[in-house]
Amino acid sequence: MNSNIDEVSAVPRELEEALKNNSLTTAAGKIQDYLKEINNVELNIAVTGESGSGKSTFVNAFRGMKNNEEGAALTGVVETTMEAKAYPHPKYPHLKVWDLPGIGTANFKPEEYLQKVEFDRFDFFIIVSSERFRANDITLAKEIQKMKKKFYFVRSKIDNDMRAEGRKEKFDQDKTLETIRQYCIKGLEDQGLGSPKVFLISSFDLGHYDFNDFEETIEKELPDHKRSVFAFFLEYCLQTRKC
Numbered sequence: 098m099n100s101n102i103d104e105v106s107a108v109p110r111e112l113e114e115a116l117k118n119n120s121l122t123t124a125a126g127k128i129q130d131y132l133k134e135i136n137n138v139e140l141n142i143a144v145t146g147e148s149g150s151g152k153s154t155f156v157n158a159f160r161g162m163k164n165n166e167e168g169a170a171l172t173g174v175v176e177t178t179m180e181a182k183a184y185p186h187p188k189y190p191h192l193k194v195w196d197l198p199g200i201g202t203a204n205f206k207p208e209e210y211l212q213k214v215e216f217d218r219f220d221f222f223i224i225v226s227s228e229r230f231r232a233n234d235i236t237l238a239k240e241i242q243k244m245k246k247k248f249y250f251v252r253s254k255i256d257n258d259m260r261a262e263g264r265k266e267k268f269d270q271d272k273t274l275e276t277i278r279q280y281c282i283k284g285l286e287d288q289g290l291g292s293p294k295v296f297l298i299s300s301f302d303l304g305h306y307d308f309n310d311f312e313e314t315i316e317k318e319l320p321d322h323k324r325s326v327f328a329f330f331l332e333y334c335l336q337t338r339k340c
């Protein structure tokens with residue numbers, strides 16, 4: 098995933114040279130070039146979480162696909178994702194959605210997971226969790242924070258929760274959804290992980306819950322995520338001088 102370095106490498110070199118020569122006008126021009134190229138930066142979003150949390154189904158929903166369509170991520174009732182695989186997004190040509198294997202299985206033990214999937218090569222993350230907030234979710238979130246990168250937290254299979262809770266007397270869907278949302282937020286905040294965006298999603302019922310909000314957030318914040326990638330590699334280039 099070194100294409101980002103290749104794409105931005107010319108800018109840091111020329112910018113550094115301009116600064117060395119005290120040419121502020123030239124440096125300003127290079128920064129403008131840098132900003133103009135931001136739309137061409139490739140953003141690699143990793144979808145991660147425990148096996149069985151609905152990661153692959155979410156990847157397909159995110160891409161506007163059904164599980165049985167050609168080109169969709171493989172899904173199933175047993176562990177199906179055995180290696181990280183990239184899928185193009187039909188709406189955003191410079192965005193790749195990566196379906197990662199699930200953490201916490203015999204094949205991907207928590208202590209080996211980060212190295213096996215090369216966790217640090219991705220630019221942005223979506224942690225998918227179903228049913229309960231788990232220790233592995235914390236492990237992933239803390240590693241992302243350590244890398245100074247960002248993530249969204251997706252609480253999946255929310256339709257299952259609504260059906261189960263709906264059998265109770267005096268069921269209030271809005272109140273139940275807010276309880277689940279605050280539970281996720283508090284779980285992250287209690288671990289010192291700030292207040293990341295939490296989305297309650299059913300990958301089979303996209304018209305309900307938070308999927309539309311998720312899509313709007315992605316579209317709105319995509320330029321910021323790309324700028325973060327640019328800034329990350331600019332710092333990399335200037336510090337290592339490998340660009």
